[in-house]
Structure formats: structure tokens, C-alpha cells
Amino acid sequence: MTLRIGTRRSTLATTQSGHVAAALTEKLGVPTTLVEITTDGDRSQAAGTSLVGAPSTGVFVSALRDALLAGEVDVAVHSLKDLPTYPTEGITLAAIPPREDPRDVIVARDGLTLGELPPGSKVGTGSPRRVAQIEALGLGVELLGLRGNVDTRIGRVREGVLDAVVLARAGLARLGRLDDVTEVLDPLQVLPAPGQGALAVECRSDDTATLAALAVLDDPATRAAIHAERTVMAVLEGGCAAPIGALADLAEGDDGPELWLRAVVLTADGGLSVRRSAAAPLGADPAGWPAAGTALGEALAAEMLADGAAELLATPESTSHPSARSAEVHNA
Numbered sequence: 001m002t003l004r005i006g007t008r009r010s011t012l013a014t015t016q017s018g019h020v021a022a023a024l025t026e027k028l029g030v031p032t033t034l035v036e037i038t039t040d041g042d043r044s045q046a047a048g049t050s051l052v053g054a055p056s057t058g059v060f061v062s063a064l065r066d067a068l069l070a071g072e073v074d075v076a077v078h079s080l081k082d083l084p085t086y087p088t089e090g091i092t093l094a095a096i097p098p099r100e101d102p103r104d105v106i107v108a109r110d111g112l113t114l115g116e117l118p119p120g121s122k123v124g125t126g127s128p129r130r131v132a133q134i135e136a137l138g139l140g141v142e143l144l145g146l147r148g149n150v151d152t153r154i155g156r157v158r159e160g161v162l163d164a165v166v167l168a169r170a171g172l173a174r175l176g177r178l179d180d181v182t183e184v185l186d187p188l189q190v191l192p193a194p195g196q197g198a199l200a201v202e203c204r205s206d207d208t209a210t211l212a213a214l215a216v217l218d219d220p221a222t223r224a225a226i227h228a229e230r231t232v233m234a235v236l237e238g239g240c241a242a243p244i245g246a247l248a249d250l251a252e253g254d255d256g257p258e259l260w261l262r263a264v265v266l267t268a269d270g271g272l273s274v275r276r277s278a279a280a281p282l283g284a285d286p287a288g289w290p291a292a293g294t295a296l297g298e299a300l301a302a303e304m305l306a307d308g309a310a311e312l313l314a315t316p317e318s319t320s321h322p323s324a325r326s327a328e329v330h331n332a
């Protein structure tokens, strides 16, 4: 059998899918083939149409899932942070491979870090989460909306249009572009998006052969972390565009493995935030880790709600940066 792997057409997407294909061939010895699927999101970008009111994250995901359900491909690979938190009928998240470094990075002119940028510097990002957290640092930089693929975004700095851009380190790592990074942001200051740096490998729920085969790619530690992070987002009812950051990590405690979780919720302008952390033992059996991750996420989210997180998220967007918000698009 040849496994047909559906992928978006961007360089980042085909690179990610290529990694999954190579891992499957290496671990199982099965031949694979990449099938490129054009999404509505890709089309609206290609056409240069306005992103105001643009389709949300979902469109980049749903075209791949449609191809999966139609039997055109056997496997779909997504950036996990682009997946909605609710499940989809007929589709199973078969594997979450080991995650890349999940942190955000700065690519700035002249090798500068965020703190070295003079006040008034132009910093590009389309993500409300990044806008809010950078605003909260009080650096006096100007946050501007940004769209396009990784090359285009870094190009804005090379062209001198922007002084810096904020990106996920994982995307640059997969594209071999880490040399462009001028600072890796400390999660104490900027927490990544839930699921950032991880891949999602999906197949049809009734395709038991593929489901079993894909299990070799799954990393229980990454899965536990992702469950914790995404549960925080789901409970707080933040979509992909909400200013919510979360990061979980496995640590070796005195009594075995533990999961550590940190999360932040901010107003759009970063003026107010709720930032909390929690930890829990995972137990010796990795089969129980995803449930432990979910429980930890639920506990932390409940604590954050008690501290007013929902009120922060409901703060009107008029205080935010319209350019940045309108450019929110998930176009890795």
C-alpha cells in the first residue's frame, strides 16, 4: 500500500508533510506520496483579496479534511496550532509527533533583539496573541499587521519596510532559516500559541489500518502537553485569534514525570492580563498522560476564569490595533 499524504501547497506545509512522509517510510517501510491540496485560504491570498473578514484558521484545515473524507488522500498533516479545538466527525488525530521548540522568535534588522529596538520601531505580526504580549512589555514599538508566507514576512525586514517581525521558531527550523533569528523570546515574556511547534497527523476514523500505522509517529509527552495547552484554550473559549498563550512541558519530578503548564490571557492591547501556572504528576503509564494533561488544563483554566480571564477576553476590541487584527491569518 502507498500512503497518500495530503498537504497544503506552501513551502512550510510541504516541508512538514515531507518530514512525516520520511518518518513513515523510515519506521514502517511503506511508500508514501504527497498530494497537494489548494485551500480557500491559499486562494484568497493568491488573489490578494482583503483579509478583513477573511476566512478563519479553519479553511486551511477543512480542505485537507474534505480530501481525507472523500478518500482522495489517506493522511492529512497540519500545523497543530491551526486546528480548531473541537473534534470533526469521521476524522481522528492519529499522531502527534515530537514537537519542535515551541517558542516565538524575532527576526530584526541589524541583529537587534526586541529590547534593543528603539521606541517607534515597526514590528510586524498578524497575531493578536503576539500583539498583546509585546504591547504588555511596554517597549513603545509600533505593532503592524503582517501577512504572507515566512519568506514574505522576513522579506519585509530585508526590504526595510519593518524593523522586525515575530514568527514561530518551529516554522523557521523546518525551513532551515534559523540563521535569520535575532532573538528567541523567553516564554516568561511571550508565551507561544497552544500547540505551536507541533504537527497533527490525521486520518479517517474508520481507516483502522492507517490509524494503527500512524501510531508509530505519536509522542506521548508532546500529546500530554498539547492536551493541556488546548484544553486551556477550549475552556476559555478562545478561538485561534484570541490573545491566549499556553505552554506545557514534561519534567522529571522526584516521584516520576510531571507536566508543567503556564498560560496567559490578555486584553487585545495587552493592558491587562491573567497569568498562571500549575503542575501535576503524570503517572508512570504514558497511556494516561493525555487525560492527565486535559485535567491539568481544566484546573488551570478554572483558576484563570476565577481570576477574571473571561472578562479580559470580552473587553471590546476597539482598544486594539486594527491593522494587526485585520491581518490575522494562518498562512504558514
Ligand SMILES: NCc1[nH]cc(CCC(=O)O)c1CC(=O)O
Residues within 6 Å of the ligand: 079, 080, 081, 082, 166, 167, 168, 169, 170, 171, 195, 196, 197, 198, 199, 329, 330, 331, 332
Ligand atoms: N500562524 C501560521 C502558522 N501556523 C504554524 C506556524 C509555524 C509552525 C508551528 O508553529 O508549528 C505558523 C507560522 C508562524 O506562526 O510563524
